[in-house]
Amino acid sequence: MRTYWITWSVxxxxxVVMLWADAASxxxxxxxxxxxxAMLTKASIIGxxxxxxxxxxxxxxxxxxxxxxxxxxILYVLIAPDAVRIHEMVSRYGxx
Amino acid sequence: MADTHMDxxxxxxxxxxxxxxxxxxxxxxxxIVTDGLLFAGFxxxxxxxxxxxxxxxxxxxxxxxxxxxxxxxxxxTSSATMASAVQEAKDGKPRGALKFVVLTAVGGLVFxxxxxxxxxxxxxxxxxxxxxxxxxxxxxxxxxLVTGFHGTHVLTGVIILLTTAARLAKGVTKAEGVEMAxxxxxxxxxxxxxxxxxxYLV
Numbered sequence: 001m002r003t004y005w006i007t008w009s010v011x012x013x014x015x016v017v018m019l020w021a022d023a024a025s026x027x028x029x030x031x032x033x034x035x036x037x038a039m040l041t042k043a044s045i046i047g048x049x050x051x052x053x054x055x056x057x058x059x060x061x062x063x064x065x066x067x068x069x070x071x072x073x074i075l076y077v078l079i080a081p082d083a084v085r086i087h088e089m090v091s092r093y094g095x096x
Numbered sequence: 097m098a099d100t101h102m103d104x105x106x107x108x109x110x111x112x113x114x115x116x117x118x119x120x121x122x123x124x125x126x127x128i129v130t131d132g133l134l135f136a137g138f139x140x141x142x143x144x145x146x147x148x149x150x151x152x153x154x155x156x157x158x159x160x161x162x163x164x165x166x167x168x169x170x171x172x173t174s175s176a177t178m179a180s181a182v183q184e185a186k187d188g189k190p191r192g193a194l195k196f197v198v199l200t201a202v203g204g205l206v207f208x209x210x211x212x213x214x215x216x217x218x219x220x221x222x223x224x225x226x227x228x229x230x231x232x233x234x235x236x237x238x239x240x241l242v243t244g245f246h247g248t249h250v251l252t253g254v255i256i257l258l259t260t261a262a263r264l265a266k267g268v269t270k271a272e273g274v275e276m277a278x279x280x281x282x283x284x285x286x287x288x289x290x291x292x293x294x295x296y297l298v
């Protein structure tokens with residue numbers, strides 16, 4: 001049970017650091033990269049320790065992680081360029 | 097060396113039971129993956145709309161980050177109590193498990209109360225599904241849609257936890273039942289990590 005409360009304190013520490021980063025005036029790109037990295041780390045910690053994914057067999061871990069990552073990649077990596085292009089068009093020609 | 101390789105092959109192949117987990121756990125993981133993809137879709141759409149918007153409001157103008165941090169604290173703590181409940185149940189201590197499940201449900205109710213207060217405050221300031229006093233109207237749509245959908249999951253989780261607590265008290269629910277409730281609850285916490293970062297911070 002001690003592991004869970006250590007995990008809890010690590011998650012809280014991450015949250016505090018993220019709030020600190022939000023208050024600090026970091027460059028936008030560095031800020032976003034840091035936040036996304038911290039978010040994914042927190043999610044991995046919850047999945048591995050609280051949801052016991054690290055204790056499961058490789059096929060189950062692979063199915064869950066790959067299933068989420070591949071679809072996530074389709075949603076974010078493949079669609080993102082279109083979203084950025086639209087953003088540039090909005091910036092150039094004005095709002096809808 | 098050859099044995100180690102064959103062990104690995106066997107472990108990955110899995111034989112008749114590739115996951116070495118009961119059907120309840122496997123189905124719960126399937127549900128979590130599909131529900132996770134639903135949230136991923138919502139958040140991707142939110143990101144798209146945000147790039148499309150001309151005047152997306154600054155979070156500091158809309159939210160009290162200290163308040164949202166407190167909500168996050170409540171949810172993370174409830175996840176730790178839920179993990180403790182699962183451990184107690186696995187150790188054959190139903191009374192300890194019951195105590196932690198009830199604590200988790202209380203955490204969920206506190207979170208819902210805080211979210212209701214946040215919504216009430218924003219609605220009083222003029223935010224709605226179709227309106228947003230701080231900038232682009234789609235902010236209100238996505239905020240209420242995403243946090244509302246998550247809140248519905250929290251509410252469902254509280255109902256599951258209270259049912260699990262009642263069944264634990266009667267001695268009906270075994271350790272696996274507590275573990276399934278735990279998986280769902282941790283998923284709710286996990287989704288909040290994404291919402292907290294993408295909606296309130298970035």
